[in-house]
Amino acid sequence: MVSVIVICYNQENSIARALDSVLRQDSSVPFEIVIGDDASTDSTRAICQEYAVRHPDIIRLLPEEPNLGLVGNYFRCLKACRGEYISDCAGDDEWLGTHRISDAMKIFESYPGVNVVYSDYIIFDTRTGESRQAYSSDDEARRRAPVFKGERLLRKALNRTDSLPYVLSSAVFRLKDLLEVMNEYPGMVCNGSFGCEDVPVIAALASKGDAAFNPAVTLKYNLVENSISNNSDRLKSARFYLKSLRMSRILGKHYGISEKKMADTFRTKSLYVSSAAFDLNDKTLAQSVKKEISSWSLKPSLKCKAYLNLGYIKIIRNAIRAIKHSLNRH
Numbered sequence: 031m032v033s034v035i036v037i038c039y040n041q042e043n044s045i046a047r048a049l050d051s052v053l054r055q056d057s058s059v060p061f062e063i064v065i066g067d068d069a070s071t072d073s074t075r076a077i078c079q080e081y082a083v084r085h086p087d088i089i090r091l092l093p094e095e096p097n098l099g100l101v102g103n104y105f106r107c108l109k110a111c112r113g114e115y116i117s118d119c120a121g122d123d124e125w126l127g128t129h130r131i132s133d134a135m136k137i138f139e140s141y142p143g144v145n146v147v148y149s150d151y152i153i154f155d156t157r158t159g160e161s162r163q164a165y166s167s168d169d170e171a172r173r174r175a176p177v178f179k180g181e182r183l184l185r186k187a188l189n190r191t192d193s194l195p196y197v198l199s200s201a202v203f204r205l206k207d208l209l210e211v212m213n214e215y216p217g218m219v220c221n222g223s224f225g226c227e228d229v230p231v232i233a234a235l236a237s238k239g240d241a242a243f244n245p246a247v248t249l250k251y252n253l254v255e256n257s258i259s260n261n262s263d264r265l266k267s268a269r270f271y272l273k274s275l276r277m278s279r280i281l282g283k284h285y286g287i288s289e290k291k292m293a294d295t296f297r298t299k300s301l302y303v304s305s306a307a308f309d310l311n312d313k314t315l316a317q318s319v320k321k322e323i324s325s326w327s328l329k330p331s332l333k334c335k336a337y338l339n340l341g342y343i344k345i346i347r348n349a350i351r352a353i354k355h356s357l358n359r360h
Contacts, residue, residue: 032061033113038121039068051125056132063089066107069097104227105220117202130248134202145204145239148196151249176243184236191298198228207238225273268306275299304337
């Protein structure tokens with residue numbers, strides 16, 4: 031009935047905990063676990079192999095392949111899934127409780143127009159040890175109106191300035207709807223240039239149906255230093271957000287979301303990446319930012335323009351200084 035995707039890379043210290051948390055689930059709804067180890071260089075794969083041997087009726091470890099990256103690895107697993115529904119658990123996260131799958135199935139039965147059931151979850155900062163409940167501030171509102179229309183979810187996913195409307199790893203979704211979009215428009219879902227797998231999947235599902243909220247806390251989402259979306263490396267972080275900005279533009283055009291309705295994400299991300307290009311004195315990044323901004327019909331802020339223009343002045347000034355220094359030495 032349900033396929034659980036577990037993608038992992040060099041997570042020898044957490045993968046066993048992740049797998050155990052899925053295996054604890056109520057077995058009233060049959061499920062399989064599909065593991066995609068992305069060419070780990072530590073003992074992650076060996077641990078996964080041990081689990082596959084111990085649970086041959088439940089766990090399938092996909093064959094070894096060269097490193098595919100997050101997007102390639104996720105969709106390789108997705109294509110191997112046999113279930114009608116999909117859920118996932120990252121190799122450094124952990125499912126909480128034992129009824130995540132069975133509760134989701136009951137909610138699907140109650141709301142026929144829904145193709146996603148997502149739950150509340152705990153965000154745990156592995157660096158500071160602090161944790162918080164994701165939806166504690168608006169939990170009551172979600173309980174009163176648990177169904178969110180697909181169009182609203184689509185707009186929120188593409189016009190986000192912080193968090194997504196829901197975290198894919200807290201969700202169970204109907205595979206059929208996703209496959210319809212993937213088969214017709216593969217580049218709108220599985221696209222390595224987007225830099226992520228969750229936003230395109232959420233957008234595709236939202237284009238086909240609504241989502242329902244399960245107030246139970248079913249996931250411990252670990253914020254790990256230097257993950258793709260939580261990276262202390264300013265250049266890597268800027269490149270990620272530049273890809274995200276491009277992705278919103280492309281998906282918005284495909285799904286009919288006007289750029290005006292994505293003004294928040296345009297304003298926030300264009301400012302972030304332009305300031306990064308200035309601070310890092312990175313000409314290549316600055317050129318990429320200018321190219322992406324010019325692809326939008328929206329106008330960047332004056333502050334954004336200043337960062338980009340001053341960045342070029344900074345580069346020219348440094349080049350002149352280098353030439354003068356070289357001449358003085360000779």
